[in-house]
Amino acid sequence: MSHSQPRFCPQCGQKTLSQCSAKQFVCTHCQFTYFHNPAAAVMIAITVEDELLIAIRGREPGLGGWDLPGGFVDPDESLEQAAIREIQEELGITIDTLTYQGSFSNTYRYKEVEYKTCDTFFVCSLPSKPTLIAQDDVAEVLWVKKQDIELERFAFLSTQHAIFQWLQQK
Incomplete structure (x- = not known):
């Protein structure tokens, strides 16, 4: 994951966001889904x-x-x-x-x-x-x-x- 992509989960605060697609990230700790939209x-x-x-x-x-x-x-x-x-x-x-x-x-x-x-x-x-x-x-x-x-x-x-x-x- 590049340094310009989100790394920290907005819900639990852990550095556990995993990129699923160009805009979708899922936290491997709490399963929160984050969409990085324009x-x-x-x-x-x-x-x-x-x-x-x-x-x-x-x-x-x-x-x-x-x-x-x-x-x-x-x-x-x-x-x-x-x-x-x-x-x-x-x-x-x-x-x-x-x-x-x-x-x-x-x-x-x-x-x-x-x-x-x-x-x-x-x-x-x-x-x-x-x-x-x-x-x-x-x-x-x-x-x-x-x-x-x-x-x-x-x-x-x-x-x-x-x-x-x-x-x-x-």
Whole structure:
């Protein structure tokens, strides 16, 4: 079992989880079954006319890479609520109109733990550029014209795939 997979049973606390499948683990001590399912996350493409808002990552993973505003969905939160909250936390603005575009699998490695995520992709088109305050894990923001987007600069493959698909629709 790799160090990024669960080892300790959530029920009895013993280091006795045995992997049965890609996501299923059973404790050999108390027989508890644990499912290691993907974490839900959101990413939001904020656009104004032919420009896309790029968030520069202020921390690992992907420090300094391009990203879209977004993050993990909190317990008891919908995808849309998470998207609105993340935009507020990372940019200091409130949005109210989102369009769901799709979802993409991703691997998010943080502090030696590998998280499998399902990254949902939304688009928010604004009439004009708002005043933004880069905060939380965003180091800075920049507006990039669609024709100048460099997919390989995005820190995560899921974001590269989402932006590629989005650009093909335009």
